[in-house]
Amino acid sequence: MPKPACLTFRVPMRDPADTSGVAALFDSGRIRPEEVVAVLGKTEGNGCVNDFTRGYATMALRGLLAARLGVAPAATGHVPMVMSGGTEGGLSPHFLVIAVRRDGTPPGADGAALAIGVTTTHSFAPWELGRMAQLRETAGAVRRAMADAAIAGPQDVHLVQIKCPLLTQAKIEAARQAGRDTCTDDTYASMGFSRGASALGVAVALGELAEDGLSDAVIDHDHGLWSARASTSAGSEIDHAELIVLGNSTGWGGDAVIAHGVMQDGIDAGAMHEVLDRLGIAPVRGQLTGEDRARIRAVIAKAEPPRAGGIRGARHIMWDDSDINPTRHARALVGGVLAGMIGTTELFVSGGAEHQGPDGGGPIAVIAART
Amino acid sequence: MPKPACLTFRVPMRDPADTSGVAALFDSGRIRPEEVVAVLGKTEGNGCVNDFTRGYATMALRGLLAARLGVAPAATGHVPMVMSGGTEGGLSPHFLVIAVRRDGTPPGADGAALAIGVTTTHSFAPWELGRMAQLRETAGAVRRAMADAAIAGPQDVHLVQIKCPLLTQAKIEAARQAGRDTCTDDTYASMGFSRGASALGVAVALGELAEDGLSDAVIDHDHGLWSARASTSAGSEIDHAELIVLGNSTGWGGDAVIAHGVMQDGIDAGAMHEVLDRLGIAPVRGQLTGEDRARIRAVIAKAEPPRAGGIRGARHIMWDDSDINPTRHARALVGGVLAGMIGTTELFVSGGAEHQGPDGGGPIAVIAART
Amino acid sequence: MPKPACLTFRVPMRDPADTSGVAALFDSGRIRPEEVVAVLGKTEGNGCVNDFTRGYATMALRGLLAARLGVAPAATGHVPMVMSGGTEGGLSPHFLVIAVRRDGTPPGADGAALAIGVTTTHSFAPWELGRMAQLRETAGAVRRAMADAAIAGPQDVHLVQIKCPLLTQAKIEAARQAGRDTCTDDTYASMGFSRGASALGVAVALGELAEDGLSDAVIDHDHGLWSARASTSAGSEIDHAELIVLGNSTGWGGDAVIAHGVMQDGIDAGAMHEVLDRLGIAPVRGQLTGEDRARIRAVIAKAEPPRAGGIRGARHIMWDDSDINPTRHARALVGGVLAGMIGTTELFVSGGAEHQGPDGGGPIAVIAART
């Protein structure tokens, strides 16, 4: 019996609404619209509050998918679309289309192959966000997605990408009318709380942290607690969280595998070297050869400025720059470090890494063709 | 007879006017004020038109040096101070203080050591700027500085750092009244013309290009013509150009040497690998070890967005971003690439690389302790 | 026989895709979807190259309109949607929905009322853009729209809002292959040429300038030539131009009228005072009373930094600021000047005023309820 195969396609975009590359995937028959299970996107906004490139890309993608499926755009909601704004430095805007083929003859050899599970949480009440309630629900959803993906155990999970809600003024008001309080009154700050609670939920589900030691008080506060495999982002357009779990499983038969690591700071090139090691790939004189680079399907990384102090003792100006947001500097830095080693700028580097890797660092994951 | 030694000190700054690190060099006796021959600085402005951190740092440095020498600030004009704005990504603001010790006992072994020559051109008439007149005068000054530095030949020059003037509205008007025209009427554009003419002057002096093939028409126009060793910046506060020539010479006896290379594009990590090779240094698993890193005295690089197309075919958004200037993106990118390999963010990465390396790339140079 | 009525509605938006205010207009029955003839929008992007809020708002609006009309979004192309990015200072993001009611009983008294005509030009060949060919075609279209609107003569036209195409790399390449040249090779610069040719076309159609004195050479060059009633913007998504002509006509019967004027510089409050005069409205102690303000339906203005010199001799920094684009400063300034007199920040202030009013100034128009 053929095993399912998880297919990934890196598709450039000329602007946030340019879905022509995705349409070409469909037109060429490389994937069918109904095979798409998730889309990640690196769009060219500022990645901050007024970054509308994320919503614009999502609207365009849902429009395309709906047209190809012959349904209304709203009926594509089961396909998570996680757009991350910010292509600072040399980062290249692109989509990462993830599809599952269940009826093909997978080319892969024996052994574990890339596996994917997708699910959602329940809709969070405003007072659940950024707290243990969100954390626990997220942990449960991670386990559910793992089961869905036939991933044997936590050690085989290499990335959990989550899009989670945030507190809007309307939600804060609703909580107040219900006689409940919220984790914060600041909508911007709620993004960090929600990303953090999601990341800690991943850590619990994957056995990186014990739920016992956690409480509302540590969320977005005790940054010594973190997951090495969570990558979370917050968006105002949803009330529940969407989860994408990526790992390796012998139940899957595609030609790709995934590995992960953790950058200890923004210039920790060694961490990426180690991830590539695990995939049987090594830079030659500082950078992948063209042949090895062709094996790389996707590079996913989180970036953030260190909360205090410098980078290995050297002062940086990310927090003091009132013209460019700190997260923009951080993405540019990590993008440069990884581009130098990999030899491409099509990298999914996103910001806002609360409880995702150590302070100033962050998780990284690479999907590559099996050898 | 003791040979002179060229000493370099990398000094962090807390803000553009923070000269306390330089003062501490004097106070500790590591160098004497009269030994200072040049200062380079990476300041935390935007590196563009309204970057006043360059002038501010220069004013503060001249104030300190003048106080220590017991002269007026204006009397320190023989010491070039080349400030480059822009510490995007993780780049760390710092000064690079260069001194020459003529009476010490140099620690160095036999063989060539780091050598420095400093000079200025004549004051350029407005109609000379950005044209062959500036180019030829610059070439002559490079040769003069080489002689001053006892550098045997062009092959021993590894970096020519130049600060050159630009056209102001007042200069353009002066030209008009003299019945002469200028290379451009746009003051901002004149910066590129002046940097370009300076870089081509270096190329001629170093035998990289023949003067025959050059004319006013190619300056800031034919970007296939370039020097691998020029690093030039334009500033409104001067009428002449200041030159710093760095190379290796057996006439010098310090403990440092310099090597250079050329990045072919913004992610050409291999170019830096090669420069390190020449210094007997190699990254281990993607990055220098702490021991090797301690040997690095200075890293100098030019960065700029490719004029057309992407980076190895991948689209970048540097030219399309109306919020962040293209040169800021380019510095962030190259800063990340180099920080990943070197393992520090104290890097002198500057923008505006007309005729300095190929389109989208740029010269790099490293000063390191001799083994 | 009832005359047609031109209705205008100012609708706030919470984000560029927030069409709920427009939907509410339909739901409340105030207008029917098929009555909509044009939509102007002030969106919260940077108004420059990478401002995707314009496309996002347009995509959302066409989606809404198509859903209400029961057609595909592409079938709404006959309704011009002119989005202008940039709500600097205190400017408030909003849509201006313009509808024509042909079957109602207009409330208006005798005399001229607000009239609207909408049309498009042919699709421009790349070599026509920014040249006399575009100018002449635009002039013809203005005359056609005037006829369509039953506007008696040029003196009754008070605003011609145009959205025109620009040169993309693809179009420039197409011209080259056809053996033709284009007005510029710089896509950004082509926006100014196209806006300028459109504005001069308006000037010719309205008799402000004679076609005789015009040529390719003056377009975006001789800024002493201008229209007092053109407001043009360029966008990459179209090949033809869309025109909206607004004036007063006795053939129309709504309750609104329009008047216009020209700001001579960015702080020319007197020009707005004069426009209000013509509408029988006067500020009291520097600002409209609430009652008069309620009569204001729309305020439309163009803003741009003066090309040279200061504002009445005082230096401004719009051109020297490498962090904030000059047009953003200009919109903020003019927005403040007009908000101070009118008493609201819901103003359609847009940038890029080539041949639209004198250097540093620009046309202004006000639609108000008839007394």
Next chain:
Amino acid sequence: MPKPACLTFRVPMRDPADTSGVAALFDSGRIRPEEVVAVLGKTEGNGCVNDFTRGYATMALRGLLAARLGVAPAATGHVPMVMSGGTEGGLSPHFLVIAVRRDGTPPGADGAALAIGVTTTHSFAPWELGRMAQLRETAGAVRRAMADAAIAGPQDVHLVQIKCPLLTQAKIEAARQAGRDTCTDDTYASMGFSRGASALGVAVALGELAEDGLSDAVIDHDHGLWSARASTSAGSEIDHAELIVLGNSTGWGGDAVIAHGVMQDGIDAGAMHEVLDRLGIAPVRGQLTGEDRARIRAVIAKAEPPRAGGIRGARHIMWDDSDINPTRHARALVGGVLAGMIGTTELFVSGGAEHQGPDGGGPIAVIAART
């Protein structure tokens, strides 16, 4: 016996270090260096954390003043120099040099004339900042400066301009070592606390608020409490506060007077109309005539975005814009409103108005020639 005269000079600057206009004042004999008692400056930085134009201008000014007085720059510390960054919109960079002539024959008639008093507070301990200790000390200093200026009573004070310190990491650490806590651990937030405590100190000294009702808890928290005459800014270069009190007094004999008012929101043009009324000046058709404008010596205003809601119900995007800091939008808006009425862009509009006027509004003051 001749009365002292307070002289004010508005001097343009070409860049933050351009003191040539001030030097020209000295050279022309219009004022003598020793007559200078304070300098205000509007510099072209971002007005936020990394705005080094303030320090640069101050360094240049102290250098000039010291050279003219024949002292070291540090010996000019008794002359407050209050630089405010940010010339958004059309605001024009300029200095306002304030001098006192004690030996001249004042041209003024009888009646009160512009009076100035200058003083400093003690150096604040880190734990005093942003608290009642700072507030009370500031109130005492205001009273001292009033006495120094021979201003009869609080009703004759029209502006108290204060430069106050902020908490640096070093100060926070010093407090910790002393076993004391500070009002905040966030250095940026400490600027608001310090400005707020200073403003409330002014309110107490001028009888606008009773000290009884105040406590640490209200500072930068209860924004319903405010002074109509305080204008405060925080800077890291000082440990004490510098105060400039401006009012009218019969003990002074110059040709100028001052009046003040309060903008209720950012577009409250009526408030400026009222201030002008008090000076016997009225706009004609929305703007001052050239003759009246020539009477205006200085316009000083505070600007800030409203903390919640819009401007008269219309949404603004100041808080949501991650590209341009909110205070930059606010200065641009208020600058436009005031420039429209006054007819000049040489306006001292500064941001950060905690407890200075109502939420979203701010104090305004005008110095004008007596009639």
